[in-house]
Amino acid sequence: MSWYDRIAPLYDIGSAGSGRPRREAVAQLRLEPGDVVLDIACGTGLNFPLIEAGIGAEGLLIGLDFSPGMLAKARGKVQRKGWENVRLIHADAGTLSEELLKEHTGVGRVDNVLCTLGFSVVPDWEAVFARSWALLRPGGRYAIMDWHVKRRNPFSWFLNSISQGDVSRRTWVSLEQKTEDYSYRTSIGGNVFVAAGTAPGAASGALTSVSR
Numbered sequence: 001m002s003w004y005d006r007i008a009p010l011y012d013i014g015s016a017g018s019g020r021p022r023r024e025a026v027a028q029l030r031l032e033p034g035d036v037v038l039d040i041a042c043g044t045g046l047n048f049p050l051i052e053a054g055i056g057a058e059g060l061l062i063g064l065d066f067s068p069g070m071l072a073k074a075r076g077k078v079q080r081k082g083w084e085n086v087r088l089i090h091a092d093a094g095t096l097s098e099e100l101l102k103e104h105t106g107v108g109r110v111d112n113v114l115c116t117l118g119f120s121v122v123p124d125w126e127a128v129f130a131r132s133w134a135l136l137r138p139g140g141r142y143a144i145m146d147w148h149v150k151r152r153n154p155f156s157w158f159l160n161s162i163s164q165g166d167v168s169r170r171t172w173v174s175l176e177q178k179t180e181d182y183s184y185r186t187s188i189g190g191n192v193f194v195a196a197g198t199a200p201g202a203a204s205g206a207l208t209s210v211s212r
């Protein structure tokens, strides 16, 4: 049983303070009805209500996570809300690929990618970013929300302990390098950031109209 399987029952209570940057990250996706959204390391699905409100019943929400315990909590939310347009994938984000998405959802590319509090935890996050970036359609939006604590101090030690991650990672850098309209804002005393940008190339509208 992984760390996140163990803490899954209490995760949402412990994450109560993440609402504002979470809302900001989803707002940065500029969701439209019918969009296909990939939520990497989706955990218990705390982003799902915000994403569902943006994409509507005609959209598709794909949540991927490594922890069966976290996914079970996400599945519970989906069932309680009656969302029929959510696909949950139990997989290591390091294996993300068009084939994996197609196998589980029928679509190989997405309109939007979101990763909240994930890249500070996922091992080899740069490879995961590259894999997910390759799945984003031209004109699609990518948003990251995460901790970044520059100096090692008791606070960063505490965060690293409860997340089993590394909050000193500069996990926005790859996105900054890829996008021309890159934006970066911090909150919670400058320790949490929301970074976002658009994939270069012609925007062709939501994928759902052509591929589903």
Ligand SMILES: C[S@@+](CC[C@H](N)C(=O)[O-])C[C@H]1O[C@@H](n2cnc3c(N)ncnc32)[C@H](O)[C@@H]1O
Pocket: 004, 015, 040, 041, 042, 043, 044, 045, 046, 047, 064, 065, 066, 067, 070, 091, 092, 093, 094, 115, 116, 117, 118, 121, 122, 123, 163
């Ligand atoms: C701090 S939680 C964030 C959950 C959610 N994104 C949120 O904003 O609340 C980190 C999540 O990353 C997941 N995770 C860690 N390593 C992973 C991997 N290699 N592949 C997929 N998910 C992973 C954990 O299972 C956990 O659900």
